[in-house]
Amino acid sequence: MATRIRAQRRSMRKAPQQQRSRATVDAIVEAAARILARRGWAGFTTNEVAAVAGVSVGSLYQYFPNKLALAEAIRRRHLDAVLAALSVSGGDDEGLTLERRVARLIDGVVAAHSVNQALHHVLLDEVPLTPRSSQDAFEIEYLQRYQTIVAAGSGRRAGGELAARVLSAAVEGVVHAAARRGELGSPALKAELGKLVSAYLRSRSRPRGG
Amino acid sequence: MATRIRAQRRSMRKAPQQQRSRATVDAIVEAAARILARRGWAGFTTNEVAAVAGVSVGSLYQYFPNKLALAEAIRRRHLDAVLAALSVSGGDDEGLTLERRVARLIDGVVAAHSVNQALHHVLLDEVPLTPRSSQDAFEIEYLQRYQTIVAAGSGRRAGGELAARVLSAAVEGVVHAAARRGELGSPALKAELGKLVSAYLRSRSRPRGG
DNA sequence: GGAAAATACGAATATACGCTCGCATTTTAT
């Protein structure tokens, strides 16, 4: 194991070694997130990021090879948060009813999307996504969560992956649409989404001919 | 009724009057769609659009005030197609089972999204969306369709709008996710989505305590 | 035929911004 911290993949050009530079990188990412949220991807300029971070553009490019890498760093930070939120809702729910479990899931997802909605929206709808393969660690973990929920809810193993994909896409679709309209806080919406999810999971446990 | 065709809103600068200019506009939109699909929003340049369309940039700017307006024109064209697809699935289905009606709906939506997937993706994930209010004619018509389906499926009027929003967002979420993975053609996916929708509608017609 | 309107042209302009590079400063190591 190398003693030095190496730059991860191509997201960083050089890894910060000293305390000072670590602070610089933090400041840059912090500022970048704020500017991305405020101005959107189109108005996201490295010069302004550096200015707001209180460092020079030169320093910025010492750690990030380009603009996109900076956005990627922010995205990763966010995805980790989403995953963490999902993990919380995946505890020992053995004793809970389907509805309770579903409500937990939805609360988690909604909560994760409620923090910094503007940034979220930009990250989601504007920043060109680096070709994200289904091999992506996040994707895998994410689907895994949903598959667990599907299995727990329907009690069947077969078709679990497809069901998980459909379910996750549906939930995200509803949550994202709500986020765009600023209605993420609405309990009525959460309840309605809960009905959708519950109904689906129940239908899978007693399938009809089709 | 004005004899002359007027430029719609701010999407056009000048309305084409003669046959010649109508052909020009068509060629521009056509070329723009191709380039948008091929190069994405970032690589979408008006100069190339003009070149591919076989006209000059000057002509382009005679009919479109800016780059975004051009993309908007394309988006509108697509939205109209989606709406048309939805309308087809909303005919006289009185005699059909819920599953049949749902299958029709999904077939329509999937079909609308199957045409020119690359363009679709760019339009959806890259082109900055002009603030689309819920007053938008398309949004209204779109929700209306879903509300009809909800009403027909669940037989209740109450909560129809919320249900329509949830349902449409869920369907779009699944379809878009599938489009991103290039799995729109999969019958298994359509079937699974059908189960989701049917289960939801059924659950609404015999509600549980909640 | 001729005037006016519509359409077409495309070189040139204006601007914005990503990113580099040479050098200054600070920290670490010996």
Place this chain on the structure above:
DNA sequence: ATAAAATGCGAGCGTATATTCGTATTTTCC
């Protein structure tokens, strides 16, 4: 103390490209 490494600086270069504008051509209409 001093060399070497790490970090920081920011003016400016290079480029890309959206948009304009003066002019040329075509069509319409009388």
